[in-house]
Amino acid sequence: MLHCGLCVKECLEYLRMEEEIKTIKVTIDNITIDVAPGTTILNAARQIGGDVTPPAMCYYSKLDGSGGKCRTCLVEVAAGSAADPRPMPKLVASCRTGVMDGMVVKNITSEKVTDARNGVVEFLLLNHPLDCPICDQAGECHLQDLGYEHGKEGTRYQFARRTFKKEDIGPYIQLHMTRCILCYRCTYVADQITQKRVHGVIDRGDHAAISTYISKAIDNDFSGNMIDVCPVGALTDKTFRFKNRVWFTKPVDAHRNCTTPGCCGKATLWLRGEEVFRVTARKDQWGEVQSFDGKPGWICNTCRFETKKTESWTVEGITTISRHSVIGLNKYKTLEMPKETVKAVMKGTDPKLLMDIHSVSGVNKPDTHLSELDRAAKSDDFKNN
Amino acid sequence: MQPLTNKIKQVDRKPMTFMEKLYLPAIFKGMTITFSHIFKKKPTINYPEKQRPFSPVFRGLQILNRDEEGRENCTACGLCAVACPAEAITMEAAERQQGEEHLYKEEKYAAKYEINMLRCIFCGLCEEACPKDAIYLSETFTPADYQRKQFIYSKDDLLIPHPKENPDAYQKALGNRPQKVSEN
DSSP, X not given: OOOSHHHHHHHHHHHHHHHHSOOEEEEEXXXXXXXXXXXXXXXXXXXXXXXXXXXXXXXXXXXXXXXXXXXXXXXXXXXXXXXXXXXXXXXXXXXXXXXXXXXXXXXXXXXXXXXXXXXXXXXXXXXXXXXXXXXXXXXXXXXXXXXXXHOOSSOOOOSOOOOOOOOBOOSSEEEOGGGOOOOOHHHHHHHHTSSOOOEEEESXXXXXXXXXXXXXXXXXXXXXXXHHHOSXXXXXXXXXXXXXXXXXXXXXXXXOOOOSTXXXXXXXXXXXXXEEXXXXXXXXXXXXXXXXXXXXXXXXXXXXXXXXXXXXXXXXEEXXXXXXXXXXXXXXXXXXXXXXXXXXXXXTOOOOOSOOHHHHOOSSOTTOOGGGOSSOOOXXXXXXX | OOOSSSOOOXXXXXXXXXXXXXXXXXXXXXXXXXXXXXXXXXXXXXXXTSOOOOOTTOOOSEEEOBOTTSOBOOOOOOHHHHHOTTOOEEEEEEEOOTTOTTTBSSSEEEEEEEEETTTOOOOOHHHHHOSSXXXXXXXXXXXXXSOGGXXXXXXXXXXXXXXXXXXXXXXXXXXXXXXXXXXX
């Protein structure tokens, strides 16, 4: 803004005008909503919520410039605006298209959209290995959800999937390039949250790969957030690698006083018994990092990878998990353990234990602490039990 | 009271006839039925000397499968454990190291795999859930035992014999049922 008196006057006038056209009307799948000008179709749909919201693999509301790459959020615009009600000739990426007053958008009500989305999912899965049984992301993977909803049962692709040489990108993050769908979210994280980006997408087309050039370790204090933004299992936590399946761990909200500037200190702990197996940022209903006081709650690597003791955290309560998610399966919805009733009823006599499972079982040994390992368990780690 | 169905039969409360009062004819009638069974074919068999053929859908003791080269199929994905309604299955995963490629098929494997046979209800959901062809319910009964601790089956108890090192035992463990043709 320039600072001559005239400009300020004009500016004020413009702002007053802005205030007058406060909201614009947009209809998505026959639901009309008033949104602020400049909102994208995707964000307008998110304000409505539910099934109307298009899925997004690359768009991330907390990262500037993200979106427009994966094409899963394609929608049909049946009427461009009230002034010009002609439909848009092609399906548009809803994450990159702004709404106009009187716009009519079709998402799940349009057959064209469902059809296109099925095609996009098929394309995304062309090169994506079906190694969900091995992948640590399984259970909270966006591509898995998307494939479940839109995917075909078999593949029509007859060629070998692309493979890459394994690359070590540091002690904390495991890169599986074969699983990458090139959403670029991790590069935006490195650009916008960390001061220095040492990785990016190298080469083009089929060879395009996330890589550090030339073999560098990503060691920024906030690099761990790349794991959270990755929609697939391309970037996973090395300290959690193969420790347990996500759905067998219990997520709880916790916080600690983190001294790292920029770290919000609010996290989700993934517990197994009393052990902290994994720490992630808290996620909102869109699978994105939650905002606290308008600021995205990114957490630092100290919180994420090095604070794996329950004592270091103040547990707030159970994380709410969507009831459609496998993660919520077979869990008590409270932190309090159910009380032993036998002793109370039997006037202080302990129940007769017919077999102590830990004396027979080699699994979940009380004296083995997997959370203390900063890597995946090896065969030697289980030698003793 | 209004009867709910028309199946009600009034009990016959007539006094017994002379023949009925004698009892003996009814006893002889009963005994003939009993003795006639001596000459009929016996429906029981002498287990375990004789064994009945298993039905093709019989669900018995679990086995952990290996591939043709003898590598373990299981990747400890946990789908059997999450599918198990009795929560009988537990496991612990580990990463395959250099030089272990001949032992395990995939990068990740089950370092520990346990089925608590006291809990198992042989529903076969683990077999259904398995994406890696790794667990099957075989044509074997779980052997009886005197102690509870013998029913915690670990990987040593569950793994199918090695197809190359122990081909006879492997063939025997495969059973007589038609094999499912693998898609890969």
